[in-house]
Amino acid sequence: DGGITQSPKYLFRKEGQNVTLSCEQNLNHDAMYWYRQDPGQGLRLIYYSQIVNDFQKGDIAEGYSVSREKKESFPLTVTSAQKNPTAFYLCASSTPDRGLNNSPLHFGNGTRLTVT
């Protein structure tokens, strides 16, 4: 079955350490996204990529970095510069040829990151 796989489900890190969250999709979607969820807030966009080797900052990109070397993969690195990294992170994909005017996002199951 096609889908989006995020790993690990839970991640614990010490403050000051960089950590990379994995996101892999086999839906053959060109566009991929990283969202963050915090209690009482809507999903907020961190980074997105519409095509391999290209990505754009979302609304809260500070302290994060991404790469898009393969169509299937869009890893997110949470750096030590991110002031409040503890959150739930969701990866998503879509088909940009039809655009978000017609096509929904497909989501992974998320990674809960706790930094102490």
Place this chain on the structure above:
Amino acid sequence: ILNVEQSPQSLHVQEGDSTNFTCSFPSSNFYALHWYRWETAKSPEALFVMTLNGDEKKKGRISATLNTKEGYSYLYIKGSQPEDSATYLCASPDTGTASKLTFGTGTRLQVTL
């Protein structure tokens, strides 16, 4: 950043009740309105993508309407069941390139027996 708002924040109904909640968005430069259902321990699942004013979409007991002139969408659930318990999210593409979605904070629905 697009302003997408949802109300109420949470809702508690009994099995068999029908319910509805609201998503409001800027009516200018509208592209589309998405609805998602997010059950606990699962990934958000797309329900509807709506684009036309007056549009109404249905999926089983769930339906949605869209008013782009006044900037709101309603989600209706007829005869709520415990399995409808979830957070319902709405989202709209940004007004520039329509390349990314801005989400509301969601309506958390709990259906009890």
